[in-house]
Amino acid sequence: AQSVTQLGSHVSVSEGALVLLRCNYSSSVPPYLFWYVQYPNQGLQLLLKYTTGATLVKGINGFEAEFKKSETSFHLTKPSAHMSDAAEYFCAVSDTGRRALTFGSGTRLQVQP
Amino acid sequence: DTAVSQTPKYLVTQMGNDKSIKCEQNLGHDTMYWYKQDSKKFLKIMFSYNNKELIINETVPNRFSPKSPDKAHLNLHINSLELGDSAVYFCASSQQGANEQYFGPGTRLTVT
Secondary structure (H helix, E strand, O other): OOEEEEEOOEEEEEOOOOEEEEEEEEOOOOOEEEEEEEOOOOOEEEEEEEOOOOOEEEOHHHOEEEEEHHHOEEEEEEOOOOHHHOEEEEEEEEOOOOOOOEEOOOEEEEEEO | OOOEEEEOOEEEEOOOOOEEEEEEEOOOOOEEEEEEEOOOOOEEEEEEEEOOEEEEEOOOOOOEEEEEEEOOEEEEEEOOOOHHHOEEEEEEEEEOOEEEEEEOOOEEEEEO
16 A cells, blocks of 8 residues: 655745755555645645656756655755745655555645745 | 636535536546545545546445546536535546646535
């Protein structure tokens, strides 16, 4: 069975500071990993994905994530936070067999001026 | 054009009623999903259809019945609504060979 753990339900950073949102996964087969962002009262928007190949993945809005198999991690980073980054962020895992996404519990990012 | 659309966006109804939520995608994808997001923002898969065939049916009460008239549509019918059904329901779609899913805007269901 697959599972995702997001450390920290709330993360607060200052505008311009580094954003680091943590995600660890568990999967018995090679995983596909995703980060989604949810703005208030909206659906989920795909930020980035890892399937195969390069372990450092770049996404939209300046976000990137690195797949570390040895640590079973897929942490999301952004060098400089912007006020518009304030939202709920979800890490998710799937695989070729089970195409449905298994989500983490989410991390709310607050950006302080 | 909206890629994945859902109607209605808000649905308020009383316990015991039957309601439906509709989902349409214009991305040409072959697989569609229903997810439930509870009050704590936790997202969980409910159903998945591939080319109109049910492929995932999680532990969901049989009061919930998905229907896929064609591969661009996946509707969710809920019978005998209960207070615990209050949640946001998201439809999503994906294409075989590409694992990312595209989500609709959600339907906030409130059962009173």
